[in-house]
Amino acid sequence: MSAQQAITGARVFDGDRWHDGAALVVAAGKVSAIVAEAELPAGIDRRGETGRLVVPGFVDLQVNGGGGVLLNEQPDVDGIRTICTAHAQFGTTALLPTLITDTRAVTRCAVEAGIAARAERVPGFLGLHLEGPHLSISRKGAHDPALIRPMDGEDLERVLEARKALDVLLTTVAPESVSNAQIEAMAGAGVIVSLGHSDSGHATVAAAVAAGARMMTHLFNAMSPLGHREPGMVGAALDLGHVNAGLIADGYHVDPVSIGIALRAKRGPGRIFLVTDAMSTIGTDLRSFTLNGRTIYRGGGRLTLADGTLAGADIDMVSCLHFMHEKVGLDLEEALRMASLYPAEAAGVTGRKGRLTHGHDADFVVLDADLSLRSTWIGGNPVFENRS
Template identity: 65%
Template sequence: MTENRALIGRHVFDGASWHEDAAVLFGNGKIIAIRPVGSLSPDIEKIEGGEIIAPGFIDLQVNGGGGVLLNEEPTVEGIATICAAHAKFGTTALLPTLITDTYEITERTVEAGIAAKDRHVPGFLGLHLEGPHLSLSRKGAHDPKLIRPMEERDLDLILSCGMALDALMVTIAPESVSADQVTRLAAAGITVSLGHTEASYETAQSYATAGIRTATHLFNAMSPLGHREPGMVGAALATGALYAGMIADGIHVHPAAMGIALRAKTGPGKIFLVTDAMSPLGTDMTSFTLNGREILRRDGRLTLIDGTLAGADIDMASSVRLVHQILGLPLEEALRMATVYPAEAVQVSGVKGSIAPGLDADFVVLDDDLRTQSTWIGGREVYRA
């Protein structure tokens, strides 16, 4: 049994509201309560947190970190390295993301994900399979030689993975996956996302009816918003049932477009933050390899030799700072975009994403500048600045 402890903060954000000069009580990996500091028993262990305590960040699109790219190292050790790298920036739960690859690599990644869950790798929430069932015309940095339609064995592999993991997200395009296949995946509790697609507004809406729940990296690698054809972007914003991930690095989406999207989004689905981070995160790497192709790291950008963006060079704490400081979002809304909304998107809000009794004791402690001071996963401190 783990003794109950209290993490003390000047400002505690629980996902809905603020608590001043408060303490988060936790034990056995779970949250017990939020209480005023003055009400704490003298016997309880008190830990000085810092200026701001918030729910731990949740990132649903993480290709790599700490020098590891999931495609290149689809192992438990690779997943653990990626999770540890992102914990330094406040992320307490993430979906390691496999970019379009062969069936064999996908199978190895699924096996590694199941093993990572069994070994309780800190920060591992599940997997995100981004491809290979996408549109060639909106491939982005995905290898066109590996993009292909979804076959029955692909569907079976994904369904088996969904049964074994707490969360599984799959990015697909209508060009390569039928509406019936989407319905089968959604019925199994898998979060199916539209992305890398030329889908029309009507097609995207029909797929939402079939079971699509989210849109992958809004604006990027999808049919744009037009005044006569609203496209995939229009469908993501106008369809209330859809959530949408957004890369907030100021490169993938102009800040003005981010603001427009946030004001335009129809609920209850929300826009949430993703990093789309690659292996250089947390390192001084200047290049790396994806599917045998060199990716360059220059001036905050990751690109193929031809200049095509290939993932992002940003962490979740930096993303929160950008939408708060550059877009002017209230801090609580910026924090929700990294906590509450992604938890809702993959249907784990009963376990993570807020500070409430019974939920996992996952916290990030931030200073006045919203920089990570410490990160807690399951009631254990895994990083301190």
Template identity: 60%
Template sequence: MSRKAITGARIFDGTFWHQESALILADGRIEALRPAASLPSGIETIDAGGGMIVPGFIDLQVNGGGGVLLNEEPTVEGLRQICAAHAKFGTTALLPTLITDTYEITSKTVETGKRAKAEGVPGFLGLHLEGPHLSIARKGAHDPQLIRPMQEKDIELMLSCKGVFGAMMITIAPENVTADQVTRLSQAGFMVSLGHTDTAYETAKDYAEAGTRTVTHLFNAMSPLGHRQPGVVGAALDIGSLYVGIISDGIHVHPAAMGVALRAKKGPGKIFIVTDAMSTIGTDMKSFTLNGREILRQDGRLTLADGTLAGADIDMISSVRFAHRALGLPVEESLRMASTYPAEAAWLDGRKGALKAGFDADFVLLSDDLGMKSTWIGGMKVHQE
């Protein structure tokens, strides 16, 4: 058994801080947290050199990174590059996300995901299919010509993933997916998420009862909160069973709206951070192509030529900093929004999202001012600043 101890930093386990303690790793998992002064003799010790050790970030919506967009490169190497790009910013588990595309591309991506899982690509958790079963009225940057109703062949393709991935997610709109289809997917272990939909509060509630687990990028591409028609935003905040993703960049959602949502959210479901990142992360790219359309990068925004937002140009540690600094959230809560809460949403809270005995040894070493130092996945260092 390979054992090592990480010392020399404060440790945040997801709930409490541990001072002058060591994180003991064994065979890719956390063995224990214990006082650094009482380590077993002969154990390999690594001095973190100050700062803090925190749970690895979990991103449930990542369209691309490192110059790769999943839609344009649905290959194992493409998935590997996306995961590696986000590991540089503290993400230790992610769902590469396929934006609305043809059945052929979706099918190819699913098969590629199965191979990536079999090969153990570091950080690869599973897939998020964002479409094509959305509302044209709330399409955002999705190609309306590719949006369509869910068919039996789509269900069968997704059911072929049962038990294969650590997590699997699909964003749907009631306009193109029935409640019975949601139930079938939910019972197979899918996180079914409401998004890109103009549906009413009452329908959203019915779909939550049918098995919907989450809501995709709150406020964006959905029916807004009105005082007579609460819409999907109202449902997301009012229905306690729903977990809710939000883009923490100050562009997709105004900080004041983020604050209102955080104060209003009924539990036990929580609001968690997603990046909705595109291929630009970790690169100096100025533009890229999605479904044959050029996406422009300028001033932190990614847009179509008409100004429609097309994903986000932000990474996970930057999102955590924004939540802490712009919203005034305690650093602990900002970190939980990027780790503990997405783990809960994805039913991974017995394995990931905290630093506890028996959990995967996925963690990030940060400086005291939330600067990146290193990223560890399964007890292995995958990135060093």
């Protein structure tokens, strides 16, 4: 590619507003500008996308697997590369490979893999999400209860050391299994502390947030519900303004009506953003796979253990976008922000992700008018093109 390239003919959404009759100019992996097509220099390399939409690349903070790989089962840099490549087919340009509760040894391998992926600049790799093992057994979901345990001093030190080597480290913990002092130590070191898989009440959650927690993991799922006498974790997520919350928008984890209620109720400046909670099935025809020695079955758009417990999600980010726009009835612009800008804000990377403005990474997605995906670009380079 030349020193500069212009994407022309499309409507461009910069994360805040649409630009018509404009071109997205990229150079050296960054967004240079959005300018009127008439102002483009004569010699610039142009790529026409007439009638299409150019939008910020999707940012997914909870990705357990993809392309036939589950991070728990292949905690190495090749596994991370496969996961990132699989999700690029569906518009995700930055993601956190997510390790579900596992042994100390597997957790150590996953962290080492994340450090290697950062060093090798694996396209799409943003950092790691450690979901567990410091959760509540009463809200374990598909996590193996035999591996769930309280955080000890060694665990805390490993998390703090991992954060030094990764740009983004997110960990999901339950207040029942960590102390507020531990939350304070992690948050002080730059770890994003998310609360989830917990039966805690509003007051306990508020204390954890005061200690530094800033996120809730998959709103509504594996957490105490909103009640009329005890607001629970769901109530806390909506009430506490500085808390962001991930949401799985597949129609199985949360009903569209509940999603709409939550969006209207959420107190800011925190946001509800989209996550896939995707497993290894994404981009494959797998009908089953293994997690912690247990078989997970795929069918009817759902992933379940043998007893019917939901075990992650069988959805990609562009499908989540469709769901929010078409089933929930959200304006396209807000649905796009939930898939890009808001997770970038939650991860603290809005200086380079989530928008298409000068100096941001040239991570973008080209969509047809019906929101079907045409191509995915990371750092100004096409990493996936739909030629069908």
